[in-house]
Amino acid sequence: MSPRLRWRKFVSGFMLTMTGVCALVAVSVLFFILGYLVYHGGTSISWSFFTKLPKPVGESGGGMANAIVGSAKMLLVASLLGVPIGFLGAIYLAEFSGSKVAFVVRYAADLLNGVPSIVIGIFAYGLVVLPFKHFSTLAGGFALGLMMIPITLRSTEDFLLAVPRALREAAMALGASKWKTIATVIVPAAYRGILTAVLLAFARVAGETAPLLFTALGNRFWSPGWNQPTASLPVAIFNYAVSPYEDWHRQAWAAGLVLLGLILVINIVARAVLARGIAVPRA
């Protein structure tokens, strides 16, 4: 073997090992994050974390019950906005539209998807908070819903288009109208993909903080109804993490664990649902 070849072989082995190291580094970051959160958050999680309201500044023993409920309420509003628009809009794109309209809608969705979340916050503040003169759960949910729309729309469209032509043609041959085909054949066939899309969109906005800063503001108590400011997990983590109080730091870790745990579980469930494939009846 010539020395040159030996060198090239060495370089090859070395560089390829380095790529393995890169992959290892990337993946270990995830495990490090999880591990640290479980360790610090796990030691701080207690029953009072889930059930108590925040205590006045400097006093220990408060919890984040209102932040958890506030986040849940806002996510509900967000889903009510984002899922119908995304789902029905995708049906239009996949089944009814011509190519020009489809292009414009897809382009708008991609644009909306790329808007930085803080800018969405600015928009929601001007559109919902100012006219109603209230920071509110609705405003926060609206901002989050806006972010859900493009994800749900594009993914659902992809899954609808992936349903085999044979199914559509069979339904039409049996005399079903278009909307009946969609409702009874295509959507059930793409059901798993659509569910995945919704779950992933949900997980994505569950962790968003920036758009909530000027829409939901915050609340030390339970937020009554839907038109009052509300606490939320991500904003609570932010405020507590930059504060000087040890007790608040512990609560921030606990909240981080809960939030990340929720998001990761939804992601894993979504992927598991998808892995079982499109519900096509066996030929």
Next chain:
Amino acid sequence: MAATTTVPSASPITGSRSFLRKLREGDEIARLITFLFAVSTVLVTLLLIIELWRDSALARHKFGLQFFFTRVWDPIAEQFGALPFIYGTLVTATVSLVIAVPLGIGAAIFLAELAPARLSDSLEFFIDLLAAVPSVIYGLLGVFIVVPLMRDYAQPGLKKTLGFLPLFSGPAYGVGFLTAGIVLAIMVIPYIISVSREVLMSVPRDQREAALSLGATRWESTWKVVVPFARTGITGSIFLALARALGETMAVTMVIGNTPTISASLFSPGYSIAAVIANEFTEATGDLYLSALIELGLVLFLLTFLLNGLARLLIVITSQRGAGMANA
């Protein structure tokens, strides 16, 4: 016998026409409803752009192009310049790419070329999970882990070894451009890895095989043939990562120091566009102040819009090229 016989309306032809009409109307309703929902996406996006444009008008007219070159951000004197924030945004994004691109492409090469399919898929699964971690959690880890590490070990270490460079001069605060860049790097690596992996995997087999058959080592075939082939798509992934880094708010504001400074040193605290909006929006008394912040938001929006568009274009070009050549 009567002259006319009324043809019953339930004859085969007219009967099916009214049945079809009912069907069609149902379809029409469905089409209309879904159209409305689809077009609402367009409407809301348009509304967003219009509002950004309108609400930033005051600042745009007052400062014009000078807005982008003024360093001063003085709410009392009502002098607003975007330069420190643009600088901070670009510097932190650059630092993050310098770290994330080599690591990301390296990992993508490993996953696409070397790892057996099951390992590649399961590692990709974990990396996708990393992409799902919200910004505020990275901020949390940044504040409690990265900042102390930087302040107590990394920055003094860099100062001792490379302190002669203006890049690593100045006091070690722990927070600053470098710390923000590192946290951003962790956040954007998953994007680079997953997109690059996909484009690398779409490079047709014969490219590799041709190189290997000509006597190239595994690494040479990868680095000199496959990667250049997927170059456009990989560049696209970098643009995507850059777009994410530019728009990041929470993690950055927790570790960057929140001071509108322009400094050659990476240890210096700074500010980014997203961070200043997050900190000052609720309290911008005065219409010009608010308008200046919204103009910053508009700038950010345009930047990310351009980058995302370019990124998508590049990724599409690569996959089409790969598919085209495979069919050739």
Next chain:
Amino acid sequence: MRRITGAIVVTLALSMVAAVLVHAALSINGAGATFPYPVYSKWFDEYQKKNSQVQINYQSIGSGGGIKQVTEGTVDFGASDGPMNDEQLKAFQDKHGFGILHFPTVMGAVVPTYNVPGVTSALNFTPDALAGIFLGRITKWNDPAIAGPNKGVNLPAADIVVVHRSDGSGTTYCWTDYLSKVSDEWKTKVGKGTSVNWPVGLGGKGNEGVTGQIKNAPNSIGYVELIYAVSNNIPYGSVKNSSGSFIKADLASVSAAAAAVAKTMPDDFRVSITNPPGETAYPIATFTWLLIPERFSDSAKRDAIKGFVNWMLVDGQNYAEQLSYAKLPNEVIAKEKKALGKIQ
């Protein structure tokens, strides 16, 4: 699968209805200064315990935020330790057609707090030293301007890390108001306000953020409200007052600072008590105000807020001292009770 989805939808619908019905409490929202947040959060918590039908949600987003949001009408009242200036008052009047009133709640001190390894005692700061540090002219801890009044303290030759507020802050207003009075250089270069163009330093969000930064960064110095330094066990310094004595901030010295204005308090309660005359007065003290609109369309809210202010002026004052805020002078309390009548 369908049945489960249906069950979930029904449960969610029911809980939505419940959420609207169950919470019939009157909800009042306020936002503003972080300076008095410890005592405000205590007050609103206690008040809610005594009046369960009224829930006053106060968010500490900084005085600038308080002024802005109450002017926009997105919150029912604001709070600030930098009084609204004439321009801001006019803006509110123009927007709503009626005015907004200032109600002092407590007095507090803004203290120079620092984290210098090895130094646990209270350092003495001259006005010149403070101005120099925050202007960036004095960069090392062992500079003669700092070391001079602190003979016997071992100050390191380390770079000073300055920490200031990144958000619009009444605490900043008080600090810069003081510096503008004692340093012409500061007055011309930077000026006073809730948000200024800082020559040097890191930004922290809220009094909480600044305290957090100082705790974590060695050789740092910043300015925070007294209770933040006390409850986090960080040392804070004494400041030389107009009579030449180095005074440490505490209840007595803050009350002394307000003594001069107690009898001559203007009707709108907007007054500055920095660098006051008085042997024992602490030079960087301030009132903090609730910003309450003159008119409320919702009479329930108006009565609830007036009820709270009345409670605050009597019972509430008893909570102030244990949190290191000084009680209002009696003359001011009497004047405020009368002024409450202006709210309709």
